[in-house]
Amino acid sequence: MRPHRAGAPAALQDLPEPHSCRPLAGSDRRRPTRAAARRSVRGGTRAHDQRDGHRPTAAAVARHSDRSARRIAMLTFVGTSHHLAAIEAREQLAIPGEAMPDVLARLGERFGAGALVNTCNRMELYVPGSYARADLVDFLTEATGAERELIEQSCIDLHDNDVVRHIYSVASGVDSMVLGEYEVLGQVRAAFSAAVAAGTDDAILSRLFHTAIRTGRRARSETEIGRHAISVSSIAVQQARLLFPDLEHATVLVIGAGEAGRLAASALVDHGVREVLVVNRTQSRAEALAAELGGRVLPLDELARAMSQADITIAAADTPEPLVSRDAVEHAMSNRAGRDLLIIDIGMPRDCDPAVTEVNGVTYYDLDDLQAIAAEHHAARANELEHVNAIVDEEAARFFQWWEQLQVMPTIAALTERAEQVRTAEVGKSLRRMGLSDEQQSQLDLLTKAIVKQLLHDPISALRERGDNEDYVLAARRLFRLEDAFDALDLDTIEDDAELQ
The missing domain is CATH 3.40.50.720 (NAD(P)-binding Rossmann-like Domain)
Structure with a gap:
């Protein structure tokens, strides 16, 4: 017989914490999928089609236009879960634990960076940058061996802000089969650890996953979402x-x-x-x-x-x-x-x-x-959702603020570099005429650096605070004539600097 739906015991307070999903196995296991069990989902809006598989260069990111500053693409997501697909479909998309290193290596070759959250109830692909849904579906088709039609029917795609809110909700337990369960937090952490081990992490993914883990911890410590959760x-x-x-x-x-x-x-x-x-x-x-x-x-x-x-x-x-x-x-x-x-x-x-x-x-x-x-x-824990969602909103706002600062970093870097070029050139001219000792030259060098730093402090602070205003950033580029400075900048270095800050 199929399981009956008898009433649940009134009290579950003394029951144990949720279980951990073990690593999946069986790379050759492909069960027939019952068409009736497939749950179709609408395809999300596609990003600009970027099929070369490379992250944007600094020149592509920061080059100015007459109307607005071009924005750095943030994140692309394609995935499924128990909300979207029946177990027959999820079985087709399961990646065995022993196959994950090879899959991540291929992910790095294809996109440069990325992470996979692969659990009992979800298969999610996170990639920095802007990609079409088809690009990520292509990869999942190759990685899982599943039919492309099944992946199209089972998966949704998200972009940028929606990706951030989604992974924060996952880590908080509000997207789980058991509302508020704790084990998904460890699974999110394990997914990023696997990406680090495979060398497919970058500054954006690091920030995304670390803040997702922080969000999940806050949700459980500051609300009742995980209290007495069933498993x-x-x-x-x-x-x-x-x-x-x-x-x-x-x-x-x-x-x-x-x-x-x-x-x-x-x-x-x-x-x-x-x-x-x-x-x-x-x-x-x-x-x-x-x-x-x-x-x-x-x-x-x-x-x-x-x-x-x-x-x-x-x-x-x-x-x-x-x-x-x-x-x-x-x-x-x-x-x-x-x-x-x-x-x-x-x-x-x-x-x-x-x-x-x-x-x-x-x-x-x-x-x-x-x-x-x-x-x-x-329903017993649903009244906590409002409190958890408030935490998700707060943490997402912090991430977006960091993201806006990251987008303005090329302008700040170009401004700093231009100022240093001018300082070095002018100090060099003066030193040739002044006949100073080595100690005096060193003191003059330190003095001029301090002056430049003080002069740039307010403009840079303003750029950080108002980096989400494209017209403001564009005006700074024009005022300081920075349009030609971006081609020499290394976006990866800029991202690393932003992560450290």
């Missing part, structure tokens, strides 16, 4: 109690020895389960988990026998193909004397053949089913 682990307990009110007499089977399975099984043990069986490909990891849970290990080739003994099965294995088939479940049920079997499949891709729902006496949940249950508890 996959707590849902497992909830649904197990519906079928087996006395958990002390229930046996739990854990397939896989990763973090997700460990947390779900631990929650059940904390609520009374005494008998735990662990099946895993790696014996040492199975033994470690069994020791932690007070359970025992069975070899993988005895999985069918283990399922016939277990009342609750947590499927969280890291395998390229489903471990649990319909036939295996049907065989297990034939040896259970009519006892019900609960299967909670938290694998991505799924570890069980969805056809197990056709077996009498089986209640099966996959991640989409868990999402539906989590939605029932959404």
Whole structure:
């Protein structure tokens, strides 16, 4: 049978924190996608088509026009999540953990910089600069091996300010399957760490991800969004109690020895389960988990026998193909004397053949089913959304202020360089006529530098404060005759300087 929607226990305060999504596996695993399960989404507005794959040069960014100063392109995003695509589609887009370094290397070759947030419930590509949606869809098609049509139907694209607000919302937990869950913050951090390790980070991504993490921390410390949040682990307990009110007499089977399975099984043990069986490909990891849970290990080739003994099965294995088939479940049920079997499949891709729902006496949940249950508890924390969104708005405003300063940095750099050129030339002329000693020349050099610094202080401060006014920046360029100075500037160096500031 498909999972029933019975009412939830009134109190979930004592349930454990949300689980961590384990690294995904199974690069060759391509399940058939049910067309009816695909959720089409509208395509977003496309950015200017920039297909050469290179970031803008300083000349392209800062060259003036008669009407306005050209702006630096900020960010492009294409991605999907449990909000947009059914689990059948998300399985197609999952990138195995072991494949991520190679995928990021190709991402760097294609775009110069970028990051991938790849979790149980989302696949998101972040790239600095302005690109057409098609450019990022092309890359995801190559990286995942999924059909282009599926990616077009499942993904949305965002640009610039919308990208910033989106990742801040993700890190804050308000875009999660379980509202306010904490583990997504670690997943955002891990995504940036992977980009750093692959060398695909830059100043913009560094700022974006570090401020997203800060936003997520503030959301949880300054609001109640994460307080008493339910999780996959707590849902497992909830649904197990519906079928087996006395958990002390229930046996739990854990397939896989990763973090997700460990947390779900631990929650059940904390609520009374005494008998735990662990099946895993790696014996040492199975033994470690069994020791932690007070359970025992069975070899993988005895999985069918283990399922016939277990009342609750947590499927969280890291395998390229489903471990649990319909036939295996049907065989297990034939040896259970009519006892019900609960299967909670938290694998991505799924570890069980969805056809197990056709077996009498089986209640099966996959991640989409868990999402539906989590939605029932959404209202309990929904009143905190206003407070979290205020934090997101505040942090986004800070990012945009930094971004505007970054855009005015070429003008400031050109002004500083022009002033130094004039100072050096004029001091050089004077020194040749004055016959000063080395010490006097050094003092004169320091004096003139201090004078120039004082003279430029107010103009530079004004540019920083009003850098969002394109006419103001353009006027400064014309007043100081900086139009020809930009071609010599290095935008990467300017961004690095802005990041340090």
